[in-house]
Amino acid sequence: MLSIVILGTGNIAKHLAGSLSKAEGIALTQVVGRNQEQLQWFSGLAPTSNDFNAIAEADVYLIAVKDDAIVEVSKFLSDKKGIVAHTSGTTPMDGLKVENRGVFYPRQSFTEGRLLDFKSIPFCIEAHREDSAETLKTLASRLSNTVSNIDSHQRKKLHLAAIYVNNFSNYLYGVGENICAEEGLSFNLLKPIILETAEKIQTMSPMEAQTGPARRGDEKTMQAHLTLLHDEKQIELYKLFSEAIKKVYEEKL
Amino acid sequence: MLSIVILGTGNIAKHLAGSLSKAEGIALTQVVGRNQEQLQWFSGLAPTSNDFNAIAEADVYLIAVKDDAIVEVSKFLSDKKGIVAHTSGTTPMDGLKVENRGVFYPRQSFTEGRLLDFKSIPFCIEAHREDSAETLKTLASRLSNTVSNIDSHQRKKLHLAAIYVNNFSNYLYGVGENICAEEGLSFNLLKPIILETAEKIQTMSPMEAQTGPARRGDEKTMQAHLTLLHDEKQIELYKLFSEAIKKVYEEKL
Numbered sequence: 001m002l003s004i005v006i007l008g009t010g011n012i013a014k015h016l017a018g019s020l021s022k023a024e025g026i027a028l029t030q031v032v033g034r035n036q037e038q039l040q041w042f043s044g045l046a047p048t049s050n051d052f053n054a055i056a057e058a059d060v061y062l063i064a065v066k067d068d069a070i071v072e073v074s075k076f077l078s079d080k081k082g083i084v085a086h087t088s089g090t091t092p093m094d095g096l097k098v099e100n101r102g103v104f105y106p107r108q109s110f111t112e113g114r115l116l117d118f119k120s121i122p123f124c125i126e127a128h129r130e131d132s133a134e135t136l137k138t139l140a141s142r143l144s145n146t147v148s149n150i151d152s153h154q155r156k157k158l159h160l161a162a163i164y165v166n167n168f169s170n171y172l173y174g175v176g177e178n179i180c181a182e183e184g185l186s187f188n189l190l191k192p193i194i195l196e197t198a199e200k201i202q203t204m205s206p207m208e209a210q211t212g213p214a215r216r217g218d219e220k221t222m223q224a225h226l227t228l229l230h231d232e233k234q235i236e237l238y239k240l241f242s243e244a245i246k247k248v249y250e251e252k253l
Numbered sequence: 254m255l256s257i258v259i260l261g262t263g264n265i266a267k268h269l270a271g272s273l274s275k276a277e278g279i280a281l282t283q284v285v286g287r288n289q290e291q292l293q294w295f296s297g298l299a300p301t302s303n304d305f306n307a308i309a310e311a312d313v314y315l316i317a318v319k320d321d322a323i324v325e326v327s328k329f330l331s332d333k334k335g336i337v338a339h340t341s342g343t344t345p346m347d348g349l350k351v352e353n354r355g356v357f358y359p360r361q362s363f364t365e366g367r368l369l370d371f372k373s374i375p376f377c378i379e380a381h382r383e384d385s386a387e388t389l390k391t392l393a394s395r396l397s398n399t400v401s402n403i404d405s406h407q408r409k410k411l412h413l414a415a416i417y418v419n420n421f422s423n424y425l426y427g428v429g430e431n432i433c434a435e436e437g438l439s440f441n442l443l444k445p446i447i448l449e450t451a452e453k454i455q456t457m458s459p460m461e462a463q464t465g466p467a468r469r470g471d472e473k474t475m476q477a478h479l480t481l482l483h484d485e486k487q488i489e490l491y492k493l494f495s496e497a498i499k500k501v502y503e504e505k506l
Contacts, residue, residue, distance in 0.1 A: 007383075067474075107442050109449055109464060111457075116449070122442045146441070158443075160478050161432035163319060164487075165443050166450045167465035168494040169422040174459035174501075179414035183407045188399070189360050189375045190411075190418050191455050196362055196369070197419045198451030202444050204364075206427035211362060212420035221343060225413050233497050234417075236273045240493060241421040244486050248427075 002139055003029045005056055005082075006046075007073050008064035009038035011110040012087050016064060019118045021045040023142040030056040033065075052076040060085060067091050076100055083132045089159030091128050092152040101210055102127035105155060106144075109166050118143045124150035124158065145186060175234060197247050207248070214245035255392055256282045258309055258335075259299075261317035261496030264363040265340050269317060274298040276395040279379045283309040286318075288323050305329040313338060313392060315357055320344050328349055336342035336385045345405040346379050355380035355389050358408060359397075368401045377403040377411065428487060439489050460501070467498035 004020055004027065006013050013031065021028045028046040031041050032055055039048045047056075055061070055076060063073050063086040070086050074096045077084045085102040086095075093103050102128040108116060123140035125147060127133035133149065140147040150158065165197060177187040200209045213221035222242050229235045257273055257280065259266050266284065274281045284295040286301050292310050294300040300309075308314070308329060316326050316339040327349045330337045338355040346356050356379040361369060376393035378400060379388035386402065393400040403411065426447060432441040453462045458481075466474035475495050482488045 076483065081450060089479065099444065107446060109446050110454075111453060111462070111464075114453065120445050122445060124442070148442065150438070154438055156481060157432055157436045158377060158438055160481055161429040161438075161443060161493075162446050163465055164425045164432070164479065164490070165429040165447050167467065167498065168490065168495060169425050169447070169449055170424070170459050170463055171453070171494055171498055172417045172422050173454050174463070176414040177459055179410055179417070183410045185403070185407055185411055185414075186401075187458075189377070189401065190414060192373050193360060193362050193415050194418050194451050197423055197499075198447050200362075200364060200367065201423070201426050201447060205440075206423050206430055209364070210423050210427070211364075211418065212342055212416055214420065223407075224343070224409075225416065228385040235302070236493065237417070237421065237497075240425055243425055245420065 001027055002060060002135070002142075003023055003027045003058040003082075005030045005032065005058040005061050006042075006064055007032050007052075007055075007061060007077075009035050009042065010034035010064060010066070011112055012106070014041060014105075014112070015110045015116060015118075016062060016087070017042055017045050019143050026084075026139070027140055029058045030110040055080070058082050058136065060104075062087060063096075071095055071097060074101075075155070083127065083129075083135060085127070085136060089162070090156055092156075093128065096151070100129055100132055102129075102132050103152070103155065104136055104140065105150075107158060107162065110164075119145050122146040122148060124148055124155055126151055126155070175237065178231075179234070189211070210245065212245070214242040215249050217249070218245060254278055254280055255313060255388070255395075256280045256311040256335075257392070258283045258311040259295075259312045259317055260285050260305075260308075260314060260330075262286035262288050263317060263319070264365055265359070267294060267365070268363045268369060268371075269315060269340070269359075270295055272396050279353065279392070279395055282311045282352050294298065308333070311335045312388065313357075315340060316349075317491070322443040324348055324350060327354075336380065336382075336388060338380070338389060342408055342415070345409075346381065347405070353385055354406065355362060355382075355385050356405070357389055357393065360402070361412060364384065373398040375401060377408055378403055379404055379408065386391050392505075425490075428490065431484075460499070463498065465498070467495040468502050470499060470502070 031042040031046050031048045042048050059082050083100050084098045085104040104123040106121050108121040121144050123144045125136045176190045185224045281299040312335045314337045336355050337351045338357040358377040359374050361374040374397050376397045378389045429443045445489050448463050
């Protein structure tokens with residue numbers, strides 16, 4: 001039985017607590033956080049405390065707080081024997097000021113109130129001690145089917161890659177919504193193609209999946225599109241992407 | 254019973270033929286195309302012909318050929334009484350040189366060999382004659398749950414909006430794949446977040462769903478990301494999106 005303490009009360013803490021409290025072979029021993037109101041949310045899942053000087057003993061301490069509070073929280077864990085792991089994509093493992101340190105990073109975007117299937121979320125593990133890496137791997141494999149050893153530099157790059165496919169794609173969805181709104185069209189008309197685009201690359205490389213006028217080098221359609229646009233940012237994005245896509249496939253010819 | 258002739262043998266023709274041949278109240282009367290090899294694909298679904306002077310009589314002729322061949326194909330239909338509709342997002346309805354003309358535009362991206370659930374594909378209908386609009390609507394509603402009246406200008410803009418959410422997002426997926434590859438990481442690590450990002454906006458507006466350092470105005474993380482990048486195009490995209498996202502949310506403050 002692995003005993004776990006979660007530090008933090010935000011989105012990741014909630015998703016982890018929900019999933020850990022249901023996982024086999026795991027005891028969610030305590031949730032510790034400053035925000036008394038947010039702590040309430042966890043009260044059905046584990047004992048809670050807002051006192052960082054009263055953290056329970058556990059095999060693993062998962063720090064799920066904002067990046068700039070990780071070091072501060074880890075100081076309260078300096079005399080603990082258990083593994084102290086943060087859950088951040090951008091913070092190096094060595095940012096933790098304890099000997100038995102590690103990282104337990106779920107590569108997913110967590111939204112308040114949205115249920116996620118943890119089984120399909122890739123977990124990225126790193127630890128200073130080999131036995132601790134094994135423990136974190138065991139813990140992750142109780143939650144997910146995909147567990148990978150990923151070092152701090154790789155994790156930073158993975159987090160950065162996710163900015164493109166998540167944050168920037170979402171911005172493009174917003175552009176699509178705006179263009180529809182200008183014409184009195186429902187954003188619902190775009191939802192199926194958004195989903196299909198994301199589903200397609202589950203089994204096909206994006207390079208292979210690419211379609212559209214830029215890939216075909218169809219200058220006539222691209223020029224016609226530019227005459228339809230008046231928003232500067234939309235025009236800038238259109239030109240930049242079209243040039244980039246054209247370049248990729250010209251090189252292939 | 255509505256009788257249909259499909260002109261063309263490409264991706265859209267195949268998807269339409271597959272779906273129409275199974276739909277109730279519809280007779281797929283003929284598929285006509287130049288490419289004898291491609292025509293073979295349709296032989297189990299309907300009679301086929303490669304002679305555009307031997308097009309059968311039907312209630313609706315669906316032109317599913319490349320945009321620049323639509324006018325040419327429509328000339329072979331000038332003496333037909335049935336509705337002549339193209340399936341293109343970018344071609345105006347009046348590009349068809351027949352009196353009983355219309356548009357039958359499925360707003361989805363069709364990939365060879367990928368099965369799609371037609372029920373969830375929005376169909377965009379336009380027709381010169383009111384009774385023809387009704388017929389095309391009836392036809393579309395046999396295939397899909399979402400049928401909308403959309404004029405030629407709106408359709409052009411909808412097609413353009415789809416370029417952003419489909420073609421450009423897919424390019425971003427490729428950037429993510431490249432960043433992973435540089436670090437020896439599997440693109441599989443990004444697939445769940447790509448799907449989650451697309452699923453999230455099925456019930457949440459993209460504006461609301463936006464996350465990441467640019468939305469938070471987290472300059473420190475954005476600067477750190479830029480130092481990790483060396484590819485010029487990746488840097489250009491990072492800066493452009495971050496500025497654009499920051500601007501949206503600064504305006505909201």
